[in-house]
Amino acid sequence: xxAEDLIPGTAYDLGEYVLTTADxxxxxxxxxxxxxxxxxxxxxxxxxVVASGLHSMAVLQRLSVLNxxxxxxVLAGRRIREASFLAPARPGMTLRACLVIDRVDFRDDERALxxxxxTLTAGGTVILATVNELYVLRRR
Amino acid sequence: xxAEDLIPGTAYDLGEYVLTTADxxxxxxxxxxxxxxxxxxxxxxxxxVVASGLHSMAVLQRLSVLNxxxxxxVLAGRRIREASFLAPARPGMTLRACLVIDRVDFRDDERALxxxxxTLTAGGTVILATVNELYVLRRR
Numbered sequence: 001x002x003a004e005d006l007i008p009g010t011a012y013d014l015g016e017y018v019l020t021t022a023d024x025x026x027x028x029x030x031x032x033x034x035x036x037x038x039x040x041x042x043x044x045x046x047x048x049v050v051a052s053g054l055h056s057m058a059v060l061q062r063l064s065v066l067n068x069x070x071x072x073x074v075l076a077g078r079r080i081r082e083a084s085f086l087a088p089a090r091p092g093m094t095l096r097a098c099l100v101i102d103r104v105d106f107r108d109d110e111r112a113l114x115x116x117x118x119t120l121t122a123g124g125t126v127i128l129a130t131v132n133e134l135y136v137l138r139r140r
Numbered sequence: 141x142x143a144e145d146l147i148p149g150t151a152y153d154l155g156e157y158v159l160t161t162a163d164x165x166x167x168x169x170x171x172x173x174x175x176x177x178x179x180x181x182x183x184x185x186x187x188x189v190v191a192s193g194l195h196s197m198a199v200l201q202r203l204s205v206l207n208x209x210x211x212x213x214v215l216a217g218r219r220i221r222e223a224s225f226l227a228p229a230r231p232g233m234t235l236r237a238c239l240v241i242d243r244v245d246f247r248d249d250e251r252a253l254x255x256x257x258x259t260l261t262a263g264g265t266v267i268l269a270t271v272n273e274l275y276v277l278r279r280r
Contacts, residue, residue, distance in 0.1 A: 031198040033205050034214060045215055053217045054194070054201055058171040061194055065173050074174060075185055077193045080223040085216070 002139040003112035014063040014097035021091040051089035063097040073137035142279040143252035154203040154237035161231040191229035203237040213277035221271040
């Protein structure tokens, strides 16, 4: 799908991802080694270990690529305009990702800037809400 | 350091991280499996494999935790207000991270919302620029 094929308002169900303790701790040890992300036995502010916000963003990106961007002629990501960490992501949670195309701005003959809003939810609770901008090729 | 100890305008040199092809491809296969991040032999738009934007954010977070947040009474991340991918991060690059405390807003008796601006640079080129908000405990 080229930029011309991406219709604002289109929504994608991007499927699910089950968070495990090993996954949370493994990601955090490498990229976000704060005690409330790396210590399984923590009893701090969150009352248990929680995923790094970056980890939740990585889960959302994985599901976005596998279930939407894989069919788009993506040139590059340009900007994350906002990523809000609205509730903690905990071990055992099943995270569901959704994406909506907000805007398709045709910049030049070659590419468009596509704005998408995405969420990661667990049950009815929003864990992460993001707005991203990416460049997508136009049909030549 | 509690929120009262964090002075707006303070700058941190967070040190360096050397990006390897294996690191770029390994991260991307797991979290951002797009061909321009996962295929070492790609010759697409960027003329070679480039790191996922999320990977560059993960490098910045790692350096921020190890060299700044480790000394702060961080409660939780609240929001990434912006993350701009300004230039590609390529294999072999030495990425240098810097952070500046922008604001410390005392919200209640317990915590403050701290805003920080950070960059990841390679040579003189800015690869990634972010603005983050995190909650930091006040001194009790």
